[in-house]
Amino acid sequence: MSFSAPSPRVTEGPITRAVLIGTAVLFLAVFLFVPLAGVFFEAFRRGIGVYLAALTEPEAVSAIQLTLLVAGISVPLNAVFGVAAAWSIAKFEFPGKAMLVTLIDLPFSVSPVVAGLVYVLLFGAGSVLGPALEDMGIRVLFAVPGLVLATVFVTLPFVARELIPLMQEQGTASEEAALSLGAGGWQTFWRVTLPSIRWALLYGVLLCNARAMGEFGAVSVVSGHIRGETNTMPLYVEILYNEYNFAAAFAVSSVLALLAILTLGLKGLLEWRFAGELAANRRH
Amino acid sequence: MDLSIDRVTKEFGDFSALHEVSLDIASGELIALLGPSGSGKTTLLRLIAGLEYPSSGRILFGGEDASRTRIQDRRVGFVFQHYALFRHMKVIDNVAFGLDVRPGRDRPGKSEIRDRARELLRLVQLDGLEDRFPSQLSGGQRQRVALARALAIEPSVLLLDEPFGALDAQVRKELRVWLRELHDATGHTTVFVTHDQEEALELADRVVVMSQGRIEQADTPARVYDSPASEFVYRFVGESSRLKAAIVQGAVRMGGMDLGSRVEGVQDGPADVYVRPHAVELCEAGAGFLTGKVDHVRRNGGRQIVSLSSPAGGLDAEASLAAQIVPGDAVGFRFARWSLYREGAPLEAAP
Numbered sequence: 001m002s003f004s005a006p007s008p009r010v011t012e013g014p015i016t017r018a019v020l021i022g023t024a025v026l027f028l029a030v031f032l033f034v035p036l037a038g039v040f041f042e043a044f045r046r047g048i049g050v051y052l053a054a055l056t057e058p059e060a061v062s063a064i065q066l067t068l069l070v071a072g073i074s075v076p077l078n079a080v081f082g083v084a085a086a087w088s089i090a091k092f093e094f095p096g097k098a099m100l101v102t103l104i105d106l107p108f109s110v111s112p113v114v115a116g117l118v119y120v121l122l123f124g125a126g127s128v129l130g131p132a133l134e135d136m137g138i139r140v141l142f143a144v145p146g147l148v149l150a151t152v153f154v155t156l157p158f159v160a161r162e163l164i165p166l167m168q169e170q171g172t173a174s175e176e177a178a179l180s181l182g183a184g185g186w187q188t189f190w191r192v193t194l195p196s197i198r199w200a201l202l203y204g205v206l207l208c209n210a211r212a213m214g215e216f217g218a219v220s221v222v223s224g225h226i227r228g229e230t231n232t233m234p235l236y237v238e239i240l241y242n243e244y245n246f247a248a249a250f251a252v253s254s255v256l257a258l259l260a261i262l263t264l265g266l267k268g269l270l271e272w273r274f275a276g277e278l279a280a281n282r283r284h
Numbered sequence: 285m286d287l288s289i290d291r292v293t294k295e296f297g298d299f300s301a302l303h304e305v306s307l308d309i310a311s312g313e314l315i316a317l318l319g320p321s322g323s324g325k326t327t328l329l330r331l332i333a334g335l336e337y338p339s340s341g342r343i344l345f346g347g348e349d350a351s352r353t354r355i356q357d358r359r360v361g362f363v364f365q366h367y368a369l370f371r372h373m374k375v376i377d378n379v380a381f382g383l384d385v386r387p388g389r390d391r392p393g394k395s396e397i398r399d400r401a402r403e404l405l406r407l408v409q410l411d412g413l414e415d416r417f418p419s420q421l422s423g424g425q426r427q428r429v430a431l432a433r434a435l436a437i438e439p440s441v442l443l444l445d446e447p448f449g450a451l452d453a454q455v456r457k458e459l460r461v462w463l464r465e466l467h468d469a470t471g472h473t474t475v476f477v478t479h480d481q482e483e484a485l486e487l488a489d490r491v492v493v494m495s496q497g498r499i500e501q502a503d504t505p506a507r508v509y510d511s512p513a514s515e516f517v518y519r520f521v522g523e524s525s526r527l528k529a530a531i532v533q534g535a536v537r538m539g540g541m542d543l544g545s546r547v548e549g550v551q552d553g554p555a556d557v558y559v560r561p562h563a564v565e566l567c568e569a570g571a572g573f574l575t576g577k578v579d580h581v582r583r584n585g586g587r588q589i590v591s592l593s594s595p596a597g598g599l600d601a602e603a604s605l606a607a608q609i610v611p612g613d614a615v616g617f618r619f620a621r622w623s624l625y626r627e628g629a630p631l632e633a634a635p
Contacts, residue, residue, distance in 0.1 A: 173368035176335055179355050180362040181382035181437055191385070195372040 039257050042250035054248035055255065062228045063236035064255065069144065070219075070232060071212040074151040079205050082159025087193070089160075090167030091175070101164070107156045115153045116221025119146060142224030147232065150218035155208045162204030163197055170196060203270050210263040214256065285346045285440040285473055286311040287332065292341030294327055301327040302497045304341065314467050315475045316484035319494035320520065325477045326445060328494070332475060333443050334358045345440060361434030361472070363444040367426045369418040375429050376401050376414040382437035404432040407466075424455040431463075435470070442467075444476035448483060460487055481521050485509060493517050515625040518558045525564075525599035527557045529624070536624060536633055539574045539595035545633040547624065555626045557596070561589060563621040564601035566609070572616030580611050592617065 012020070044051055054060060088094070089101060107115065123130040123140040133140055140146045174196065178188040194201075216234040223230045231239065233256050240249035287309040294302040302324045309315055317325040330336045332343060334355035342351045350358055370378050377384075379401040383392060392400065405411050408428040418426055427447065434442060447463070448456040464487055467474050478484050484491045485505040492502040493516075501513035512518035519526075529538040532552055536543040543557070569575045576594035583589075583605075590601045590609055594617070601617060603609060624631045 173364045173366065174370060176355075177362065177364055177368040177370075177433075178381070178385075180333060180335070180360060181385065181433065182356045182359070183381070183385040184356065187385050191381075192370055196370075198372075 036257060039250055039253050042246060043254040046247045050247050051251045051254075054251035057248070059228045059231070060236065060248070060252055063231045063233045063252065066144070066147070066231065067213055067233040070147045070151050071209055073148050074155060074212045075205060075209045077148075077152055078155050078208050079159050079201065081156065082161075082163055082204060082208075083194075083197075083201065085160045086163035086167050086197075089164055090170075091172050104157050104160050107154055112150075112154050112215065112217030112219075113221060116150050116218035119149055119153075119218075119222050141222055142226060142230055144230075146222035147219055147230065150222045151212050151215055154215050154218050155211045158208035158211065159201065159204035162200050162207070166197055166200045199270060199273060203267065206263050206267050206270065210260055210267075213259055287441060287473060287475075288342075288344040288347075289328070289332070290342040290344065292328075292331060292338045292343060294324075294331060294336065295339045300497060302331070302338075305497070305499055307492060307499060307502060309473060309475065311473055312471050313473055314464070314487065314489045316488035316491045317475065317477045317494060318479070318481060318484040318491050318521070320479060322496070323494040324497040325479075325492075325494045327497075329443050329445055329475060329477050332441070333360045333362050335362075359437055359440045361431075361437060361439030361442040363427075363430045363434050363442070363447055365446045365449055367418075367430040369426055369429055369433070371418050373417075374414065375405070375410065375416050375418070375421070378418070378429055379404055379432045379436055381433060401432075401436065404436055405429075407435070408432045422455075423451050424459055427451065427459060431466075435472075439472065442472040442474040444474070446478060447476055448478070448480070456483075463487065485521070491521075493520060495520070512558075512623065513630065515556065515558070515628040515630075518623060518625070523561050523600065524558050525561070525597070527559070527594070527596040527599060529555045529557045529596065531555050531626075531631075541573050543573060543619075543622075543633075545624075547631050547633050550626070550631055553626070555624055555631060557619075557622050557624055559599065559619050559622040561600045561602040563619055564599065565618050565620055566590065566601055566603055566607065567616045567618065569614040569616050572618040575614055575616045578609055578611050578613045578615060581609055590615075 011017075055064075085100070085104060089097060120141060121127060123133070123146065125131065130141065138145070140149070174192050175188050178192045183191065214234060215232075216238075219232055220235055220238075223232070223235055225231060225235060225239065227239070233252055237249050237252050237256070240246075240252065287307075289305060289307040289309075291304045291306050292302055293300070293304055305324070305328060317328060319325045327336065331338055334350070334353060338351055342349050344350060345353075345358065370381065373381070376398065380397050383397045383400060386392075391397075402411070402414065405414060408431055410425060410428055410432070413421065413425065418429065421429065431444075448459055451459065460483060476487075485508070488505060490502060491505050491508045493500045493508060495516050501508055501517045503511075503513070508517060508521055512521065518524050527538060529536055529543070530553065531537070531547055531550055534546045534548060534550070536545050536547065536555070536557070538557060565572070574594050574596060576592035576599070579591045579593055579598070581588055581590050586605065588603045588605060588607065588609070590603050592599055592601060592615065599617075609615065624633045
């Protein structure tokens with residue numbers, strides 16, 4: 001072997017690389033970008049007037065409001081649950097801990113339709129709880145409480161999953177240090193624990209929010225599809241679509257897609273920010 | 285403030301980490317808790333801090349029972365093994381934290397807190413780094429931030445968990461000297477945990493050697509080294525060799541030779557002789573207590589360590605570089621100083 005020979009290559013050759021990158025890009029284009037562009041194209045095909053009219057329809061406005069309301073209730077609930085669950089799992093030892101970790105993942109593995117049906121069983125006309133609550137004037141099924149319950153169930157793991165590994169890695173020394181310096185329990189939580197998990201928490205909340213707004217299956221079962229009352233945006237889109245009202249269906253879809261893109265944009269921003277912080281913590 | 289640990293026992297489930305440990309610490313003392321991992325030294329430190337509560341026994345701060353006092357009310361300055369700095373806070377905010385979280389009536393004004401934090405950073409020689417984040421500091425600097433943060437609450441005692449464990453050898457030596465100076469300047473009662481005997485012997489006023497949840501010896505560094513209270517202390521502190529011996533009618537015999545010392549009132553039977561390498565004198569074969577064969581010779585800085593095998597067991601001896609010793613030589617040896625133990629407990633031998 002002569003000394004001028006090129007050193008042997010460790011990575012793949014240029015052709016392999018081009019094929020791999022090409023496949024990934026083509027796949028993304030066909031399955032993600034083209035359909036997304038299609039949504040906006042269809043939405044605006046019959047002019048901006050029709051687009052705006054479809055969105056200002058009372059039923060559309062109601063669906064948008066309901067979606068924001070349900071997400072607005074479910075996401076904070078799951079943020080609180082996620083922090084509490086991650087805190088107890090990362091910082092305490094207790095019997096049944098492994099079980100709790102598994103249970104948190106349950107909504108990921110159960111079909112959303114099944115989740116919806118569970119609530120129908122629990123709160124439906126044939127159940128014990130449903131009629132009892134109805135007597136007290138609280139309607140769960142085919143109303144906002146049912147939609148919130150189904151959404152909370154489906155989005156339960158997002159925040160907790162994001163926080164558990166981080167909090168486990170961070171351990172309890174910072175909290176102990178705060179206590180030794182005279183801080184109380186709440187002071188320690190607000191000034192030490194929460195700031196050290198803030199980016200992961202926000203990231204989890206965004207993912208949770210994206211799923212809460214887009215959830216279809218579980219919500220569909222408990223909603224009852226009452227127009228202008230219990231239709232969230234995904235449900236409303238389906239109804240419009242079934243009525244061959246494509247322009248309106250795509251107009252509402254485009255709003256959902258926009259919300260999703262906004263969420264993704266925010267997530268990207270946070271990931272960039274969060275990566276820096278994580279790297280700094282690792283160096284620590 | 286003086287501390288008193290009174291028959292403290294700590295159990296974690298079935299595991300018993302400390303058995304009836306008692307220790308008195310005088311105000312202003314610098315104490316090292318020395319032991320292998322699992323000896324209970326860190327548990328004892330956490331009990332003093334109030335991070336754990338004893339299963340039984342009492343811990344007294346200045347004569348008052350503090351066993352059930354919350355950590356917030358004990359005013360202990362605790363420096364954690366990996367410093368546990370608040371990574372989202374600047375250095376100055378880390379140091380100011382203890383003052384900042386005080387309830388309204390005890391809290392100094394904002395500018396006073398900052399002045400105090402600056403003063404402490406000057407004390408630990410970190411002035412100018414106020415606005416850095418912990419991740420932008422070196423290990424030794426973080427250590428000093430943690431110390432300044434602990435000192436900010438004007439602690440009644442200063443507790444340090446393996447304070448130099450995560451630093452490289454050079455920084456560790458510098459900080460050791462610096463901590464001793466700081467202690468002498470501030471006069472805090474200080475307890476630190478370490479598994480490094482050199483650190484404990486060099487830095488502390490008194491060394492508390494622990495093993496399996498018990499205190500083996502609490503004494504000055506010189507006494508711990510020269511008069512170990514138990515076989516464990518002899519083995520754990522400093523280099524040592526163990527040789528088989530026997531007591532026959534009060535005489536100490538090793539490999540058939542009499543060591544020339546007597547023990548009174550002890551039953552005949554086997555015993556262990558412990559000796560440190562620097563206390564072994566090498567001589568002509570046949571001229572010492574026993575004769576051994578040289579297995580190998582290592583150079584260690586300005587001296588040589590000679591490993592011998594003898595009828596009583598293997599031992600290490602220190603020799604000057606001038607001594608011409610090669611493996612295979614037969615050499616005699618005798619002891620300038622040695623200790624006798626039976627089943628871990630010392631036997632007093634007199635010439």
